[in-house]
Amino acid sequence: MGGIGRMRQRISVIAALLSAAGVQAQAQTPPRPPELPVEESDVAALPVLGPRVVMVNTNWGSTGARLFDGDTGKMLGLIHEAQLSNVALDPAGRYFYVAESIWTKGNRGTRQDMLTVRDARTLKVVREIALPGRLLVGTRKHDLGISADGRYAYVYDFDPASSIIVVDLVRSRVLGRTEVPGCGLSAAIGAAASLSLCADGALAVTTLDARGRGSVSRSESFFSAENDPIFDNFAVDTASGAAMMLSYTGLVYPVDASGEPKAPTPWSVQEAAGLPRASTAPLAVNWLPGGRQPMAWHKPSGRLFVLMHMGEYWSQKEPGTELWVIDSATRRVLTRKKLKHKASFVEVSQDAQPLLFLNEEETLWVLDAATLEQKHEIANAGGGTLTTFGPVR
Amino acid sequence: MPDHSSDARFERLLRRLAGHSSRRGILARLGATIVAAPVFPLLPVSHAQSGKDRSVRGKTGFARTAQTKDDTQCDYWRYCAIDGSLCTCCGGGVHTCPPGTEPSPTSWVGTCINPDDGRAYLIAYRDCCGSSACNRCNCDNTDRATEIYRPSTNNDIIWCFGVSSMEYHCSTAVVVGTAE
Amino acid sequence: MRQGAAWFALAAAVPLSAAALPSWEAPPAVQAAARSDYIEHCGGCHGVAGSSAPARVPELRGRVGWFLCTTEGRDYLIRLPNVAHAPIDDPEALAALVNYVVFRLGGESAPAGARAFDGAEVAVLRRSPIVRASLLRERARLVADIRRRCPAAPASLADYSG
Known part of the structure; x- marks a missing residue:
């Protein structure tokens, strides 16, 4: 509610008190509640998102990334997304990035893949960055990574060759594509690297050079992607490159992806x-x-x-x-x-x-x-x- | 896709055992590895030709309880790793796409046991694409299904590559060979 | 492979015209296993019969044999990460799978006299998968080279798909 609204409310409270006094004087007349103030439509803005806000990314069915305040349990808003999208927040809290795919005629026509940049307070579209593709898959967190300094986005693509599309978020353009043969996912690590898991049970880190071109380095194979895979949705600390990964049988792999990727114990x-x-x-x-x-x-x-x-x-x-x-x-x-x-x-x-x-x-x-x-x-x-x-x- | 785990009766039975029978209950609480006694006889699995052991595939909870009569149920034998809506509930069939959709030329391939003949079959989980989600008979079976960095056995990917519309409608389970 | 060697000993005793022989011969059980392995591990994307056009997947049917025109092209077929890392530990079985792809799905595309893969070759090559380079660029470079050396190779080999 805006300032004018509050002032109106105060005036109505005073008016109510005055009319109550009047009731006393005019004995028999039943009290009549005050007239409600006239309202105007307005739009809420999101607060600055603290650490106790959670985003539920429903990317199938009733799509939308819903934000909830963990302390109050109240919904704060919904970030619009197409089906099978990824949503990430700029580390500085200025923008939401939505990697999404739509067709010009609903379910047909020309496919359009884009990174939609939305203001983190108003959720209005700030700009769109066209993408050359992305993988369509449900419930994955690490198909879209945002670098710790907010400069790069990494969009995982499988078409069906595996690659990471690197987007310069400062200049709003795609820098290129780095193939990660035999690997998948693109979780952000530090300022200029991205972490993938590979089908031969290795880690792969794609590091960008000054021009944003990636080169891939890999660890030794250390798990079986066939018999005891690591879940795609692992937990990763983007700033330090530390990650906690978990396999189907319940093995925890503490990963350090800050430098040359090493096989964890x-x-x-x-x-x-x-x-x-x-x-x-x-x-x-x-x-x-x-x-x-x-x-x-x-x-x-x-x-x-x-x-x-x-x-x-x-x-x-x-x-x-x-x-x-x-x-x-x-x-x-x-x-x-x-x-x-x-x-x-x-x-x-x-x-x-x-x-x-x-x-x-x-x-x-x-x-x-x-x-x-x-x-x-x-x-x-x-x-x-x-x-x-x-x-x- | 909605989570509808369907592997079913045997799992539920195991849980009931774990929850109610005292000795098993204690074991379950402690979490010690226990071995489930097969309620159904283990099926012979044909692997005579190449000597590869496919018998392990016949021993999953899904394979032990799968049926061969009703292809609109999640426990139908060839759905051992299907994720999505069954096309058999959407106007199509086990290898037939419903009207207004088209089969993708790409898919992923799993291995399921047919309890009637004991053979291991290669099953292509081929999505029918081009119309909005059927959203009926949603199943999510996971025998030997893995993560997206090993895409050839992942059932969450929208396998609609090479189709004019990538909109997911439902999934079929096509026999494409025997697992030799 | 012992089974294979035994079969070859048997085959040698049977007079057959060398020209009529396809470049890969194996006992029916080995061929059936190779086909089954292909369908299980490759056939989803590449298609049961080696084609999934118009998906952006390299066409194998009637085409893949041309890669045997050069040594690098030949090695590439094993060094592809999904081949090198295929969950088929036995190098003979992996060789049979690739032979099935090249000489069966590939139809007539393998150059005359092209040699089939064996386990020893596959075991060595799969240790150096192409994992740090662009597969698309590597493929384009190899195809350009193949087309120079084997002028009969079709232009469509350069297409990524279709």
């Missing part, structure tokens, strides 16, 4: 709980991670929050029935919390008293990440990947 979430490692063998029933975004990383405390379910191997999309809170430094499970509702997506805010966000079937739950007490249950919140506005994506 994994540890097991089940062993962190005093249990044997999960098995990929048929008929073996284990506690396994699962869902679409099965792990969140609170970087300041080193805590991991993992969605776990009981089942046989190849149940990697099963939503979690338990939440395991793990100290990544000591590699110990601190808490195993039975969830009242299953969840497929988990994210955590990066502040000192963090909030935990869980999502399943269009409902968003907000929990205190320390006590795991529920603060809000938000219906019709949309369903999809969760992002908080801190350094960890």
Whole structure:
């Protein structure tokens, strides 16, 4: 409500008091409420987004990236997007970037891929940068990366050859395309690099030169993309290049992608709980991670929050029935919390008293990440990947 | 795509066992690896010719409980790794696109066991493209399905490359050979 | 491959006209496994019969054999990351898959006298996959070279697809 509105409200309150005094004098007449003030339509603006805001990116069905204030549980707004889009925030908080694909005649005609730049307060389109393509896929976070300094965007494309499209966000133009043969994804690392995972079980880092041209360096192979893959939706700290990755059997890979990519040494979430490692063998029933975004990383405390379910191997999309809170430094499970509702997506805010966000079937739950007490249950919140506005994506 | 996990009866049975039977319940709580006793006999899997062991594919929770009668259900045998709407519920068939859509020339290929003959079949999960989402009979089965950096076995990608419209409508499961 | 060697010993005993022999012969079981491996690991994108036009996927049908015109082109077929990293550990089985692609899907496109791949060659080549260069540029360079050396190679080989 604007200043004029507030003033009107005050005047009406005074008027109401005065008329109440009048009622006393004219005994029998019933009191008549004051006339409502005349209103004008206006438009809200988003607040500056703090670390306790969460974005639910519904990129299939009722599309839109919905923003919720984790403290109040209130929806703040929706960033428009076409189906199967990616949405990212400029690290300085000035813009939202939407990588999206539309056709000139709805579902047919000329395909148009673009990075739509929207003002982070008004959500109005500031500009559009045409893209030479992008992959259409649901519920992935790392198909669009924004460099730590906000200068470059990395758009993953598979057409079906694998490449990363590099966009200069300062000059609003595509610089080029770097192929990442045999690899996929484009998570931003530092000011001028992008992280991919590869089908031979390696990491690949694409580093840009001064002209924005990429060269690829790779680690040794260290996991099996066929038999125990790492989930696409890993957690990465863009500024430092540190990442926490999780495999289908529950191996945690602490990755340092700040320099030459090196093969990380994994540890097991089940062993962190005093249990044997999960098995990929048929008929073996284990506690396994699962869902679409099965792990969140609170970087300041080193805590991991993992969605776990009981089942046989190849149940990697099963939503979690338990939440395991793990100290990544000591590699110990601190808490195993039975969830009242299953969840497929988990994210955590990066502040000192963090909030935990869980999502399943269009409902968003907000929990205190320390006590795991529920603060809000938000219906019709949309369903999809969760992002908080801190350094960890 | 909506999450509709469908692998079904056996998983539910396992969970019920884990939840209600006391000894299993304790094991489940502790999370020790337990071995599920097969409720259905394990099926013979033909791999005589090349000597490759496909038997492991017959032992997934999906394969053990799959049926061969109703192709509009998520537990129909050849849907062992399908993600999306079944075209059989949308005016099409297991290898037939509904009216107004076209099959993509590209797809990804999974391996499913047919319980009637015990053979491992190669199944092309071919999307029908060009109309808005059918959104009926949504299934999401995950046998040997992996992530997008290994696209040849990913079922979340919109496999509508090479079609005039990339709008996803539904998915078919086409037998394209036997897994030798 | 022991099985293959045994079959060759058998085949040698059967008189066949050398000219009539395709450049890749293998026991039916090996061929069936190679076809099955192709469909499972490659056929989704490239098409069950080696064509998925008009998708932007290199056409194999009636075309891929031309890569055997040069040594670099030949090596390229194994050094492609999705071939080199294919989840087929046995180099003989991977050789059979590529032979199926070149000599069956490729039809008549392999140059006369082109040699089939064997496990030893594949085992060496798959250790140096092309992962740091642009596959599209590498392919364009190789095709230009192939067309210089084998003038009969069709211009369509330069097309990425279709």
